[in-house]
Amino acid sequence: MNPEASTGLSSAHGDQVMLFRDVSLGPHEAELRFRLIHLWEARNPNTKILIGEEMLLIDEEGTVIQGFVPAGRVGTFDLSAGFVYKLTKFFGSRSKIQYRVADHSATVSFSWNSSLSVLENHPVLFPVDRFRFHSYDEFRANCDSKGGLYDYVGHMKLVNGQTITDHIVLDEADITEKRHLCVHVQSLEPVMKLYLWDQ
Structure with missing residues (x-):
């Protein structure tokens, strides 16, 4: 890897590819x-004014x-989840602690x-989106470190007993009464039952 890749202002041209581990603060x-x-709108929780678009x-x-x-x-940008992209000229900004969704300190x-x-016919296979779960030992090792565990491994299989499809319809009355979702997540071989509780 070119040592200039991790400096504040890279002197890279179109043929230099930077990996995420080398992204630092600055242009x-x-x-x-x-x-x-994944991508979603970020809005001010009080005024509902659009702050921007967040992505993973x-x-x-x-x-x-x-x-x-x-x-x-x-x-300005035509973005769709699942597509592979090529981005040039960006700014590495510091991740905000309260809205952080990845382990990297830069955004x-x-x-x-x-x-x-869009990067068409790319020679490298990029990992698909998935959930990643840490073992108990990893959680115990990171206990009280004031950091987060943000990665993911596995796939959602069921939500409230229903398979994941484009037309999934959840029983809103049941969710309101129980105030939780039951998600089955497959991580390699085992399937884990994960409850997501409201508030």
Whole structure:
């Protein structure tokens, strides 16, 4: 890896690819290649004003990083979960502790001169989106470290007994009464039952 790849301002050109582990704070001209796992709108919880678009990205090494498109640039980029993209010219900003969804300390922020395109026929297979679970020993080792465990491994199989499809219809009355969802997650061989409780 080129040592310049991790400096504040990379002198990279179009043929240099930076991996997420090398993303640091500050402007970068290097190229990032990633699969978009998920994206969602970030709004002020009180005023409901759009802050921007948050994303979860994964690179060819399986490293996950958070992405962000500021409110003024939302709609500029044609983004769809599951697609593999090539991004050049971005800014590495510090991840906010309370809204952090990835372990990396930096967030890939799309700037005014960012260029994004779908990466067609890419030679490297990017990991698909999935949930990753840590063992008890990993949780115990990280206890009281004031850090988060953000990675993921496995696939959702059932939500409240229903298989995951585009047309899943959950019983809202049942969810309101019990105030939780029951999710079955498959991690390699075992299937875990995960309850998600409201509040």
